[in-house]
Amino acid sequence: xxxxxxxxxxxxxxxxxxxxxxxxxxxxxxxxxxxxxxxxxxxxxxxxxxxxxxxxxxxxxxxxxxxxxxxxxxxxxxxxxxxxxxxxxxxxxxxxxxxxxxxxxxxxxxxxxxxxxxxxxxxxxxxxxxxxxxxxxxxxxxxxxxxxxxxxxxxxxxxxxxxxxxxxxxxxxxxxxxxxxxxxxxxxxxxxxxxxxxxxxxxxxxxxxxxxxxxxxxxxxxxxxxxxxxxxxxxxxxxxxxxxxxxxxxxxxxxxxxxxxxxx
Amino acid sequence: xxxxxxxxxxxxxxxxxxxxxxxxxxxxxxxxxxxxxxxxxxxxxxxxxxxxxxxxxxxxxxxxxxxxxxxxxxxxxxxxxxxxxxxxxxxxxxxxxxxxxxxxxxxxxxxxxxxxxxxxxxxxxxxxxxxxxxxxxxxxxxxxxxxxxxxxxxxxxxxxxxxxxxxxxxxxxxxxxxxxxxxxxxxxxxxxxxxxxxxxxxxxxxxxxxxxxxxxxxxxxxxxxxxxxxxxxxxxxxxxxxxxxxxxxxxxxx
Numbered sequence: 188x189x190x191x192x193x194x195x196x197x198x199x200x201x202x203x204x205x206x207x208x209x210x211x212x213x214x215x216x217x218x219x220x221x222x223x224x225x226x227x228x229x230x231x232x233x234x235x236x237x238x239x240x241x242x243x244x245x246x247x248x249x250x251x252x253x254x255x256x257x258x259x260x261x262x263x264x265x266x267x268x269x270x271x272x273x274x275x276x277x278x279x280x281x282x283x284x285x286x287x288x289x290x291x292x293x294x295x296x297x298x299x300x301x302x303x304x305x306x307x308x309x310x311x312x313x314x315x316x317x318x319x320x321x322x323x324x325x326x327x328x329x330x331x332x333x334x335x336x337x338x339x340x341x342x343x344x345x346x347x348x349x350x351x352x353x354x355x356x357x358x359x360x361x362x363x364x365x366x367x368x369x370x371x372x373x374x375x376x377x378x379x380x381x382x383x384x385x386x387x388x389x390x391x392x393x394x395x396x397x398x399x400x401x402x403x404x405x406x407x408x409x410x411x412x413x414x415x416x417x418x419x420x421x422x423x424x425x426x427x428x429x430x431x432x433x434x435x436x437x438x439x440x441x442x443x444x445x446x447x448x449x450x451x
Numbered sequence: 452x453x454x455x456x457x458x459x460x461x462x463x464x465x466x467x468x469x470x471x472x473x474x475x476x477x478x479x480x481x482x483x484x485x486x487x488x489x490x491x492x493x494x495x496x497x498x499x500x501x502x503x504x505x506x507x508x509x510x511x512x513x514x515x516x517x518x519x520x521x522x523x524x525x526x527x528x529x530x531x532x533x534x535x536x537x538x539x540x541x542x543x544x545x546x547x548x549x550x551x552x553x554x555x556x557x558x559x560x561x562x563x564x565x566x567x568x569x570x571x572x573x574x575x576x577x578x579x580x581x582x583x584x585x586x587x588x589x590x591x592x593x594x595x596x597x598x599x600x601x602x603x604x605x606x607x608x609x610x611x612x613x614x615x616x617x618x619x620x621x622x623x624x625x626x627x628x629x630x631x632x633x634x635x636x637x638x639x640x641x642x643x644x645x646x647x648x649x650x651x652x653x654x655x656x657x658x659x660x661x662x663x664x665x666x667x668x669x670x671x672x673x674x675x676x677x678x679x680x681x682x683x684x685x686x687x688x689x690x691x692x693x694x695x696x697x698x699x700x701x702x703x704x705x
Contacts, residue, residue, distance in 0.1 A: 236660070239664050241660060241663055241664060261668075265666055265668070268663070268664060268665065268666045269666060271664075273661075273664045275657065275660070275661050275664075277657065279609075279612050279654070280654060280657040280658050280660075280661050281658075281661045282608075283605065283608055283609075283658050283661070283662065284604070284608065285583060285584040285587060285604060285607060285608060286584055289584075292672065293662075293665055293667075293671075293672060294665035294666055296672030297665060297666035297667055297668065297672060298666055301672075325583075325584075325608070326608070327608065327611045327612065341665065342664075342665065345665065345666070
């Protein structure tokens with residue numbers, strides 16, 4: 188089966204000469220959930236902006252569902268942007284239309300959908316994140332957690348191959364965090380969660396990748412990466428005080444709360 | 452609450468005026484204002500009649516007079532200017548309460564005040580009965596250049612965000628015992644205005660990125676709405692038609 192995402196030897200320097208990525212290799216299989224961990228300034232956002240061709244021009248290649256990103260090819264780029272749904276960190280950047288419904292319709296309408304099919308996409312996406320009841324409200328009247336969930340819906344409506352979330356838990360309260368985790372758990376799409384919220388990575392993703400100073404320095408099971416204190420310290424990653432990754436196991440993925448009576 | 456309180460001027464309600472399609476209300480407003488402006492200033496009764504028409508619209512839209520009056524503060528700078536006119540204008544002078552005022556200036560002041568007030572009240576009525584999104588759709592349907600409508604849409608969407616930014620900066624300044632009343636503090640205020648501009652500009656860039664990420668290629672997708680029924684056209688035409696009748700009468704009457 189074609190992997191959802193294949194990054195090969197990706198290197199990138201900003202025009203001011205700052206080298207942000209040094210040869211990234213990353214493959215994410217279909218349906219997999221991967222956390223991209225790294226301290227501030229590690230190059231996480233730069234990598235994300237390469238995944239849908241907003242940044243390009245360095246070395247290496249990015250393939251999404253087998254389709255290679257070629258910056259000059261506008262038609263292919265459109266398809267890439269359909270396949271890669273990026274949820275940005277600040278929902279106020281993502282939600283720019285006068286109402287939630289218009290905003291969720293923005294992506295699919297750009298893909299050329301209209302009429303009943305467009306309505307169906309919008310309703311399905313809003314229902315998937317439990318936000319169907321706010322469809323006609325302006326985004327700035329929603330709570331922060333609601334806005335984040337609507338932001339997820341805006342890309343879900345494009346039926347992406349892979350969902351990329353940039354710091355999904357920033358500014359969320361604990362209840363908002365949990366609700367978002369439940370929504371993401373129920374989606375069943377390939378997920379790449381970019382974060383430095385380590386417990387959240389453990390909760391949602393089996394596998395984690397650590398990006399540090401523009402290189403991937405570790406790739407493995409989230410639980411074992413987080414148990415490696417030395418590795419975390421070297422890359423400025425820290426678990427919250429009192430959090431033991433051997434106790435807090437992934438709640439999702441067949442280990443739903445109701446059935447998790449394994450007595451760890 | 453299905454659409455939320457979409458903007459500050461909007462007054463929730465469900466009346467004949469609320470229900471009219473926005474593009475009809477917009478056209479009606481523009482025609483009405485043009486007619487008012489074309490009326491000679493010395494036909495005082497015509498302006499009273501226009502005010503009466505707006506009164507009918509206000510009653511139809513269930514907009515209370517106090518609501519309109521509070522929002523008319525926006526007109527104050529014009530009022531000040533109008534009050535200056537009789538003093539600074541030249542020509543024949545008349546004595547009013549011991550002041551020597553210019554006759555032409557008085558008429559000009561009345562002209563400005565009456566027309567501005569009627570225009571402002573009409574606009575307030577439109578804003579009070581039409582939510583922001585409907586207004587934008589109306590502008591779109593009136594074939595205003597798409598770019599302008601987009602700019603207006605972004606303004607509506609981000610006004611709250613920018614005001615929020617500004618308030619947070621204010622609170623941060625106040626929390627560090629800043630008191631912006633002193634003239635020497637002008638520099639700080641100018642700098643925070645600059646910072647706000649840069650923040651807003653950077654947000655604009657991030658929004659653009661988010662739009663690109665969802666396949667934006669230079670044109671906003673068009674939302675389609677059903678055409679307005681003839682009855683709505685007829686209702687919307689009432690106001691400009693009545694105004695036109697008054698204007699014609701004011702021109703032909705001796």
